[in-house]
Amino acid sequence: MSVRRVLIIGCNGLLGQKVTELFVRGSSYSITLASLEPKPLQAFPSVEYTPFDMTSKKEVRQLVYGCEPDVIINCAAMTNVDACENERELAWKINVGGLENLIEAARRSNARIVHVSSDYIFDGKAGPYTEEDRPEPLSYYGKTKLAGENALRMSGLEYFIARTMVLYGYAPGTKMNFALWLLQSLEKKIQVKVVNDQYGNPTLADDLAYGIMRGVEVERTGIYNIAGREIVHRHEFATRLASAFGFDPSLIIPIKTASLNQPAARPLKSGLITLKAEVELGIKPSNVDEGIAILKSQLSRSARRLGDSAPVPGQSGGKHSTGRKK
Ligand SMILES: NC(=O)c1ccc[n+]([C@@H]2O[C@H](COP(=O)([O-])OP(=O)(O)OC[C@H]3O[C@@H](n4cnc5c(N)ncnc54)[C@H](OP(=O)(O)O)[C@@H]3O)[C@@H](O)[C@H]2O)c1
Secondary structure: OOOOEEEEEOOOOHHHHHHHHHHHHOOOOEEEEEEOOOOOOOOOOOOEEEEOOOOOHHHHHHHHHHHOOOEEEEOOOOOOHHHHHHOHHHHHHHHHHHHHHHHHHHHHHOOEEEEEEEHHHOOOOOOOEOOOOOOOOOOHHHHHHHHHHHHHHOOOOOEEEEEEOOEEOOOOOOEOOHHHHHHHHHHOOOOEEEEOOOEEOOEEHHHHHHHHHHHHHOOOOEEEEOOOOOOEEHHHHHHHHHHHOOOOHHHEEEEOHHHHOOOOOOOOEOOEOOHHHHHHHOOOOOOHHHHHHHHHHHHHHOOOOHHHOEOOOOHHHOOOOOEEEO
16 A cells, blocks of 8 residues: 555644644655644645544544545654653543543554654663563553553554654754753753663654654664664763753763652663664664764754743653752
């Protein structure tokens, strides 16, 4: 089947914007965009945007039946890990119920669903993980991501699940991610505490978007780890960011995760082995320094001050906040 009509859900988020840019540039697609906000954060001429709430079965049906997509790419989720821990009903409604609504509506045009999952489905005792390793989520967010995977696997539809972690990058108007929060703090010479016991692959959002596009192009079904090519602990990532941007790394104080007392437990020895995706999708995600260099050039091209991103509510408890302002 050659893919023509693509529906991108959550197009206003960090990943959603990157996926949208790639698919809009690949002119062979007819694109429909949808997200929760009344307006798109990036407008593309001749690309239709529909505001909708994926927790509403009716709105999802209207959207999906209206554009009859060949592929639905779901970049939407409740992504704040601690908020998911505290607001469990809402987290389930969005991360599981929303996906189930998409699955139900997708049956009519037999659309393929592309979905994004997380390393938080693992307990972080024995990472890095392959696609075959046994999930054991520690947090409620992780439970919702695993339940979403299972709903899709059992749906009978063609599916592609991209598991990823520590997503960072710049897109206009998105909420803060770890890299932007850190750089903004250092630019203001604010001392920050960052954990040195959480290991994983920092993933440039552009690389994940490209992996997703390759998954659509080669029509793969199954689970694929798509993440940055290097595993480091968060403090190491932070100091490399600081050095690349010419900020003072001594402002970054190493701490342990336990001292943050966050509502949701984090996997510590995590990480994703990306060999399957590299071989089967033909991708080569950036390592840490390559990803940082791309981010730097994007930020300078956008002539954006680091402080422009929307703040994460309760930053020290946010999904990316494995660091804390002193
Ligand atoms: N961030 C990470 O470190 C990380 C790590 C592993 C996996 N992931 C997964 O990667 C995916 C993308 O993450 P991200 O960081 O790009 O997310 P994000 O920036 O938080 O964006 C999430 C998007 O979901 C949309 N959304 C939320 N609730 C919705 C609803 N009820 N109906 C319709 N749209 C809704 C939001 O819409 P509006 O903006 O229009 O309100 C937003 O565009 C998610 O599945 C996430 O779980 C992320």
